[in-house]
Every structure is written in structure tokens, then in C-alpha cells.
């Protein structure tokens with residue numbers, strides 16, 4: 217089974233994401249949603265979906281800092297696309313955020329935190345293969361249809377399209393990274 221290398225996770229970089237996608241064969245099957253299961257398995261995190269959580273809490277993840285295992289819990293009220301979004305978003309936090317502890321995706325005073333943008337960028341890149349997005353648009357599918365076919369939220373497709381358009385010249389000030 218593929219394992220994560222610490223080196224990959226030191227900074228957010230699309231080359232790192234490409235490496236993860238390749239290593240875990242995430243984009244090899246043409247069925248959607250993209251499965252995040254291999255990544256959770258590598259992290260020893262059990263995924264629990266369909267759980268009754270208080271209103272407004274979509275998901276939370278707990279990871280034991282010392283023994284490297286944990287649980288990711290998702291609200292039963294999420295639509296299929298929102299669940300998929302939440303799953304990859306949480307993975308983004310797990311891989312690029314602080315390891316261990318609890319995390320709640322709360323914005324403080326309406327300011328979107330850096331790590332939330334980072335988690336969504338991670339989510340769009342993994343949940344929506346660039347080649348597939350381009351293929352579907354070139355076949356004439358519209359924005360909503362592409363969302364439905366890939367089982368992703370409009371937010372993830374918007375971000376993915378931005379990344380595709382910006383290839384080679386995109387700077388994300390919030391994250392201080394270049395997309396190349």
C-alpha cells in the first residue's frame with residue numbers, strides 16, 4: 217500500500233498533489249466521485265458518513281497525534297456532492313494542516329482562513345481531475361452538468377476551472393504559492 221512521505225506534506229504545491237494522485241491511483245478509474253478511501257486508509261483514519269451531527273457542523277476529524285489513527289465524521293444531511301466536498305476538504309486539513317487534534321471549519325469574523333482556502337484547493341484538485349473537466353466541457357456539458365457528473369459542488373468546480381485557466385501564471389497571495 218502506498219504511504220505518505222513527510223517530504224510531500226511540508227508545503228502545498230500542485231506537484232505534491234500530482235504525486236499523491238499518481239501514487240494512490242486516484243484518477244485512474246473513470247468513475248465518480250473520485251474515491252478518497254485509499255488516502256484515509258493510508259492515514260489509518262476511519263470514515264463515518266451519515267452521522268447525525270448538530271445543525272451547521274458538516275464534518276469533523278480527530279486524529280491521535282501520537283499513534284497516527286483517527287476518525288473523520290460526516291453529517292447525514294449533506295448531499296452527495298457536499299459530502300464529497302467535505303471528505304476531500306477534511307483530507308486537505310489532515311495532510312497540510314496541523315496534525316492531530318480537532319478541527320472545525322469556522323471562519324473568524326467572516327474572514328476566510330488560509331487553511332480553509334488551502335483545504336478547498338486540495339479538494340478541487342483531487343475530486344475533479346483536470347483532464348476530465350476539460351473533456352466534459354469540450355463535449356458540450358455545462359457547468360451544472362459537470363458538477364453532477366463529477367459529484368462535486370459548484371465551489372469545487374469554480375476553483376478547479378480557475379486553476380486550469382491560470383496554469384503557469386497563477387499566484388495565490390493568501391497561500392504565498394505559485395501554481396505551475
Ligand SMILES: [Zn+2]
Nearest residue numbers: 320321332335
Ligand atoms: Zn476546513
